[in-house]
Amino acid sequence: MIYLLETQNTFEFLMMACRGLGSNRIEHDTERKSLGHETTFPSGISNNKDEMLKICFDLSEEVSHELVSEGLKAYKVNLKIKNVDFQVYTRTKSLKSYTNKAEDIYEGIKFLFMNEWKNSNEKLKLRLIGVRACDLKDEQSVITSPKNASNNSKKLDDFFNNKPTQIKNDSGENNYGFELRENFFFICPHCSDYLQGNYEFKQQHLDYCLHLCHK
Secondary structure, three states: OHHHHOOHHHHHHHHHHHOOOOOOOOOOOOOOOEEEEEEEOOOOOEOOHHHHHHHHHHHHHHHHHHHHHOOEEEEEEEEEEEEOOOOEEEEEEEEEEEEOOHHHHHHHHHHHHHHHHHHOOOOOOEEEEEEEEEEEEEHHHOOOOOHHHHHHHHHHHHHHOOOOOEEEOOOOOEEEOOOOOOOEEEEOOOOOOEEEEOHHHHHHHHHHHHHHHOO
8 A cells, every 4th residue: 555655765765664774874983992901809809009009010011912902002091999888980190192001001000099099098998990091092193292392391300300491581591490499289181180380380381281282
């Protein structure tokens, strides 16, 4: 009856719809956003700092091996922890550059873990630890940082090594930046790094991160 009442195209469409068929092609996003590994402790619960750091190191190596095998590099690392009350927390840190080296990943993960350890007054008890690499890029597509980025990086290193960097003002006179008085802690809203410095240091760091965001 439908065949007699409708056109050929309409009839074919209705028959396919009744059978749950369709001709629409669905595009899937195959780009991988992150990868990671996690593990529980053999004893169920651990409050041993050395044991937990060993787990962080082993997981960092596993993540590194997978990144290398897939030709990827990561710019951020994520630490996942589950405490004795089964509450799950995640912490994220930006790395210095895109990388797939185990030591770079572990450096970021150790920084995040030690913050949690200190915040718990060294009484952290965990059931699970996970390490994840985020903000991934194909190794071939990672572009090296511009020259001024390396200069800014040197200024940051000089600051933390207590070596003020000499800069020139508009009049051409030399002044020392990154003065070490009136230091305070702050979190960068762009890279999420937890840093210490004075007001000038904070402003230059924010300008540098903002510059990278617009690249």
